[in-house]
Amino acid sequence: MNNSFWSPVLLSIEIATVSSIIVIVLGLFLGKFMAKRKFKGKVFVETFLLLPLVLPPTVVGFLLIIIFGRNSPVGQMLEWVFHQPIMFTMWAAVIASTIVAFPMMYQSARTGFEGVDGDIENAARVDGANGWYVFIFISIPLALKSIISGAILSFARALGEFGATLMFAGNIPGKTQTTPTAIYVAMDSGNMELAWLWVISLIVISFIMLVCVYVVRS
Structure with a gap:
């Protein structure tokens, strides 16, 4: 298999890995924060956090262009800092x-933290443990199965992202062309053999991810 096959696959894995790291960190903190707190408007906050799960990818891509495009204040600030627009770069694909992957991690982490026995956390605080110690050494280990499941599912979701990536990052070979967008181009150009190879590779990776989730949860 030549570089034309491996380039999108490796780039997809790289983007999914970076995205997963960001998603895990955000999902852990927000999942813990939202797990057992009750406040006015919580339902709206949770709905906003889970919204990318149900929004069409093209809507997500459109909103990212509006927020990070060259005509937006955020886009202009990032262009000033990095001396180039963020659109049509690998970081656009990461964003x-x-x-799109964050809701899966957040939902799993929140569910895991909700299942943690509050008496155990309170006992650790009584013994002198601070908030960070309780979070890292008690809450996370007790919710670890849900956290790992969320991380795996988030990686798989990031790996298969297509619509928002195509709109926001484009389809530049060797730069922003991920496996899903490469499949689209291969089919459009009639190269079914190459398209099938990419499809099979994603099916295999996704299957392995789901098996890992099943093993972790069982």
Whole structure:
């Protein structure tokens, strides 16, 4: 298999890995924060956090262009800092993948933290443990199965992201062309053999991810 096959696959894995790291960190903190707190408007906050799960990818891509495009204040600030627009770069693909994968990690982490016995956490605080110690050494280990499941599912979701990535990051070979967008181009150009190879590779990776989730949860 030549570089034309491996380039999108490796780039997809790289983007999914970076996105997953960001998603895991955000999912852990927000999942813990939202797990057992009750406040006015919580339902709206949770709905906003889970919204990318149900929004069409093209809507996500459109909103990312509006927020990070060259005509937006955020886009202009980032262009001034990095001396180039963020659109049509690998980081645009990372942002798109992070947005669509985050709800899966958040939902799993929140569910895991909700199942943690509060008496155990309170006992640790009584013994002198601070908030960070309780979070890292008690809450996370007790919710670890849900956290690992969320991380695996988030990676798989980021790996398969297509619509928002195509709109926001484009389809530049060797730069922003991920496996899903490469499949689209291969089919459009009639190269079914190459398209099938990419499809099979994603099916295999996704299957392995789901098996890992099943093993972790069992």
